[in-house]
Amino acid sequence: MKIEKLQTSNARLRLSWGDPALRALVYQVLILAAVGAAAWYLVSNTLHNLAARNITTGFDFLHREAGFAIGESVIPYSPTDTYGRAIWVGLLNTLRVSVVGIVAATLLGTVLGVARLSNNWLVSRLAGTYVEIVRNVPLLLQLFFWYAVITENLPGPRQALHPLPGVFLSNRGLKLPALRGDALDWMAAGLALAIVGVALLGHWARRHHEATGRVFPLGRAALALVVLLPLLGWWAGGAPLALDMPYLKGFNFTGGLTLTPEFAALLAGLVIYTSAFTAEVVRSGIQAVDRGQWEAAGALGLPRRRILRLVVLPQALRVIVPPMTSQYLNLTKNSSLAVAIGYPDLVSVVNTTLNQTGQAIEGILIIMAAYLTVSLSIALFMNWYNRRIALVER
Known part of the structure; x- marks a missing residue:
């Protein structure tokens, strides 16, 4: 008996090239x-x-004085700051245009995707023409086009377009009234809290509707939160708040909030280009929902608008979210083309840095690490959301 076990053990330990596990x-x-x-x-x-x-190699250069200016920044910056802060400014500029672009492209793409399926022949054809033209024109050419439209076809500051009080549109950008005061941080915190509250309230409203069949007035409650919580923050911050109106001084405007031509051109190009692909993702997701869902909801007397919002789109999200993740990643990475029109994004700032310091390898590593971190963060969030809305098998 012991001899048979020993022979069996030796047979198991024998190495053979014919074993696929060993070869692998x-x-x-x-x-x-x-x-x-x-x-x-x-x-x-x-x-x-x-x-x-x-x-020399290493990242010690990040602590040296940068010595160059940056046209626009989210945080305070001056040429006497370090290279590290300059790169941080460039990253924040990239994140700003990416976040705004993702939100705007999602909204515009959803509208276009629904319009492509409209029963109105003109609306459907116009949306289809938009998608086919925009998708087949390179993004870089679109950025050049929008930058030329803003800087060459718009009038100068003295002849600026003045459609609304405090709003001026010229080749120097878009000037808007801005709020100034110590209560802004409190108001921003109130708005952030209101957004979280709306999300939680929407989750509760869905469960309440499933349990009782009663529809909670989510729209009015959300509007109340968005208005009241920032007002509460304004009151908690001591209510010091003033409206800073832009005005013409010399050859340019002073005061207010400025959207530069570079930011506007980059944002317009990214949103318009990405929205065309987003529209196709939304259209395919809606068409993936079985036609019987439309017919069953229509038999209950629901109008087409409510069928789309309450029945079709929630089911289409399971098809839409995975390819939509790729579009968000593409928009974020395409923002690196900002260097072509002079917007000081991460690539532009690091390019200036490595030209001055000669630390080319370190600069490229910083760019790669930054985009990899942002892209993985977007992918992780979208994968979490995809798992949350996925059907649970029983």
């Missing part, structure tokens, strides 16, 4: 060794060439 393990080890050797060669060769040319 060997191939993986060889590939891993080849990748490691290639990486070692590239790193060692790069370090040798840098040392031969007396080029």
